[in-house]
Amino acid sequence: MDKLRALQYFVGAAEEGSFAGAARRLGVSVPAVHKLVAALEASLGVPLFERSVRGLALTASGRSYLDA
Numbered sequence: 001m002d003k004l005r006a007l008q009y010f011v012g013a014a015e016e017g018s019f020a021g022a023a024r025r026l027g028v029s030v031p032a033v034h035k036l037v038a039a040l041e042a043s044l045g046v047p048l049f050e051r052s053v054r055g056l057a058l059t060a061s062g063r064s065y066l067d068a
Helices: 003-016 019-026 030-044 060-067
Strands: 049-052 055-058
Touching: 003 019, 003 030, 003 055, 003 060, 019 030, 055 060
Parallel strands: none
Antiparallel strands: 049 055
């Protein structure tokens, strides 16, 4: 996993509130964003986002990670 890129995708998704918004902003595909964010979550062992049909919301762990 490219951790720097994963962090960029995580921040983009957090700021945009969706993987699609992050993908548009970063000029990459939605699956690329989802894949790296999922890999980041797996490496950390915690979910960073709550996913729903309305978009993404940061979990408490995700908020702490973003702030750090």
